[in-house]
Amino acid sequence: MSTSNQQSSSRVSEDLIRALASELESQWGSDRISRNLGIREQHANTISWSASQPPDLVVYPLNTAEVADVVRSCRERGIPMVAFGAGTSFEGHLNAPHGGISIDLSRMKQVLAVNAEDLDCVVEPGITRKELNAHLRDSGLFFPIDPGADASVGGMVATRASGTNAVRYGTMKDNVLSLKVVLADGSIVKTSSRARKSSAGYDLTRLFVGSEGTLGIITEVTLKLHGIPETIGSGCCSFPSVKAACDTAITAIQSGIPIARVELLDAAQVRACNQYSKLALPETPLLLVEFHGTETGVTEQAERFGQIALDLGSSPFEWSTQAEERNRLWQARHDAYWAGLSLRPGSRGISTDVCVPISNLAQCVEETRDDIDRCGMTATILGHVGDGNFHVIPLIDIDNPAEVEMCRQFMGRLTKRALKFDGTCTGEHGIGQQKIAYLEPELGHEAVHLMKILKRAIDPTNIMNPGKILDLG
């Protein structure tokens, strides 16, 4: 069922892999390369619905120079490479449809510098966002991007990740100052200085943010950091309709309330959370909201938000600055995926995402809910409302071909609907293997053609994560 089956599947020869493995083993020792099937399978797609296509070899470099060495060795032999961080991507990013190697960067997780006065840090790509925030705890700073999973920073750069608080802090696009990248020829590029802004030439940083390992391998990341807010206030309120919830978010943002997070749970998702987390929320659309600022500022934001919500028909907005209360609320949000699964024990949750201009969000969500109900599927909807981004998580029996096909067709309709509303086929998950077919309907032939020109110019032999983002034929 996966689109990866449509990729040409000429595989790299066993001889070439063996030669590379023996070369690396002699240089690095045997504990930093693996041909074990279990390990290889862990490095393919473990949490998506695309068929697993494991690499032939997994290697664990320790620094940029070693990555460059491996890349040169692969380039000489024509061996495809897939960069691996924490393995949390959804759209088949990690599959090796032509075989080749997985370059596992998880042993490169040093924090190389924290420049507290400049609100930035320099890290290796394998560190996860939670590890980074643990490291930063005593500095008064934090790295805000939160895609839910404890993804690696390198992987988050590669997929242009975001998450719940992008509405205030932006996405990875906005929070990367500079990168070090190994290109297909083994050369090492520094994309920018550490200055907060620059007009010096093409934006090489943004060229690699979201390139999904197809243009180079990221070996160092300079990130913006933010001061930990003095006060955090969180709360929730229930709405009679998705539209009333979305209109509340739009009005609040338009009136200048600097919301830090605003998450929509549809009625099905609230029902699942009630069951899973033993809550007693009204089973209608819910907004979970968070504010960052001074105590006065947060109070003012929360009160204004509550009034807007009430005017649009919500229940009273109940909120708190107490950590315990806040955590209880957000725990329900963080458990949403698992709660959803509990609606249909034994099923697989197939998470996907689209993003539309916020004025179209309510209608897009409502049409999607109708579609789900018409299919007789079980699925929950969760939205980062401030960005117009929402997730649909159909729960399917992955061993039932009819269900899988129904889900596949639903995903196609979902994407078409997002495009109809002037949106994108993915707000934060990326294209990988599974959304290649949607890129041209979204952006047109000329834009995809231009992307192919970039790919061919930078990776002329197509050995950097081939079969992702673009179908090069």
Place this chain on the structure above:
Amino acid sequence: MSTSNQQSSSRVSEDLIRALASELESQWGSDRISRNLGIREQHANTISWSASQPPDLVVYPLNTAEVADVVRSCRERGIPMVAFGAGTSFEGHLNAPHGGISIDLSRMKQVLAVNAEDLDCVVEPGITRKELNAHLRDSGLFFPIDPGADASVGGMVATRASGTNAVRYGTMKDNVLSLKVVLADGSIVKTSSRARKSSAGYDLTRLFVGSEGTLGIITEVTLKLHGIPETIGSGCCSFPSVKAACDTAITAIQSGIPIARVELLDAAQVRACNQYSKLALPETPLLLVEFHGTETGVTEQAERFGQIALDLGSSPFEWSTQAEERNRLWQARHDAYWAGLSLRPGSRGISTDVCVPISNLAQCVEETRDDIDRCGMTATILGHVGDGNFHVIPLIDIDNPAEVEMCRQFMGRLTKRALKFDGTCTGEHGIGQQKIAYLEPELGHEAVHLMKILKRAIDPTNIMNPGKILDLG
């Protein structure tokens, strides 16, 4: 003295220009093309110190299709093209070292859509930022990027412009949602959907933001807008040293005060403003600061800022939310360039900019001031302190070769100093012709090589604004 003299100067033939002119005249009529020398000179560099290199022909398209037609005609004939907006760039962006045509987009200034609920608008590239804000006035929204000059939106995209309030609202990189661009082969690319964020493939939008017309001609821009703040508070205070002023800005930002603008005027600039605008400010480093928010929020921000400044040795922070008071204060800032000129009547002010991590800003500014004084030059310094970005405006007698050479050498030292402090040779003016030589020292050979790969792949015959950003040999 300009680096443009180093460019190879093979010019396009008069026959080809004549053929193009006659083709366009028959299609468009005679009022939309010009070969008049005065007009052509106005389309070269009028406000920079590089030698003027006028185009052979100026054409005025009215829409994307006409731009595509002109580009195809030029491509067939090998005629170089320079896109022209409002002519406010500093670094020789508009010169035509090989001759060719200037595509003047100033007649394409329609606002195509204002999507108030989505906080975005779609405009043609020739509209200026002030025209756009006049159009938006009744919507409660505004476009915040303010580079000083009334630049065209297309030009601001092309140079990755920013200005006084980038510290809060970001630069053009952060405020462009999508572009329509005509490539060298005449094809028209839409770079993104109108969604607030996307992970759909390579970031084509950011590929063109800052590309200075060398990769394509921007014919449509979708911009983020922001709600006009409920309350604006502005104020200023004087410091015993540049370091005390910079430390105040750093501490305020680090403590989470969402400053909207924070501008440093050095003592020489304050002296100039006193003379020019009949003020009586203490002639020591000055910060001009602005806060946006609710009345309560602005009051809290201003009081906190004032306390931080006082702790670091400033005079009392005097501020106001009254429009008249605020305008008086910012008028002095807006007149800074003209005030500077008054320090040396008859001279030319050669504005340049660099940007460094904010922790290095004070030292970089102080070393620069020492350098200016050692040379015996007259020059003012103005900084967007929140970003680490500052301008130096030497006042020189442009007809005195010794002074010009001294200034050229000073500019070289200034850039080297910025790089020593981990900064960039330009925070917001761009590379143009005049900073080409600084790009490789800043980013390294590999990064510049990658930029050349991009340029050659997208514009293989080098007809889009040749001789800018990169020296293709």
